[in-house]
Amino acid sequence: MNKNRQLKEAKVAEIKEKMEKSQAIILSEYQGLTVEEDTELRKKLREAGVEYKVYKNKLVALAAKELGFDGIVSYLEGPVSIAFGYDDVTAPARTLNDFAKTHKKLELKAGIVAGDIYDGDKVKQLAAIPPREVLLAKLLGSIKAPVSNFAYMLSAIKDKKQSETAE
Known part of the structure; x- marks a missing residue:
């Protein structure tokens, strides 16, 4: 060859x-x-x-x-x-x-x-x-948002109960 x-x-x-x-x-x-x-x-x-x-x-x-x-x-x-x-x-x-x-x-x-x-x-x-990293960040952000909102809600309920008991 x-x-x-x-x-x-x-x-x-x-x-x-x-x-x-x-x-x-x-x-x-x-x-x-x-x-x-x-x-x-x-x-x-x-x-x-x-x-x-x-x-x-x-x-x-x-x-x-x-x-x-x-x-x-x-x-x-x-x-x-x-x-x-x-x-x-x-x-x-x-x-x-x-x-x-x-x-x-x-x-x-x-x-x-x-x-x-x-x-x-x-x-x-x-x-x-978008790049893979951006897509993963968006995914994590969308997963984190409901958990954060739930934590804020629990904190608000706790603060409200504390203010009611203080009165």
């Missing part, structure tokens, strides 16, 4: 491994971004815990087909970058979408979340979901 084919097979295996580990995979078109803008984007993605790569579309298509993600192949045209989210499902979409708001050259094309193929519009909807 020639060396070039071995390198390509190794890249396909690497892409497949990243796709299998990822909770969310977001494809974006980055053509027109300057080097400084691309560096800024990579920094923001790194801070969000997202891995950002550019691979040959043909190799990504081979990996996607092997994993049963045939629906994503149609989005692999032109210069496409891939953001892999391993921990937070919404982090890649949110970070790319926030960056795209100020840099019109970046376009969200598609994504794979929990095995489902998302088009660009669904990826933008996914980006609107």
Whole structure:
């Protein structure tokens, strides 16, 4: 087997491994971004815990087909970058979408979340979901509110009884 084919097979295996580990995979078109803008984007993605790569579309298509993600192949045209989210499902979409708001050259094309193929519009909807930590804080706040109200009510009843007995 020639060396070039071995390198390509190794890249396909690497892409497949990243796709299998990822909770969310977001494809974006980055053509027109300057080097400084691309560096800024990579920094923001790194801070969000997202891995950002550019691979040959043909190799990504081979990996996607092997994993049963045939629906994503149609989005692999032109210069496409891939953001892999391993921990937070919404982090890649949110970070790319926030960056795209100020840099019109970046376009969200598609994504794979929990095995489902998302088009660009669904990826933008996914980006609107707050981070996991914010959702957990809201959940805890909603659980805590009734308990706090009950404690305030008991305290008010105690204060009222004390004021009645003092009279």
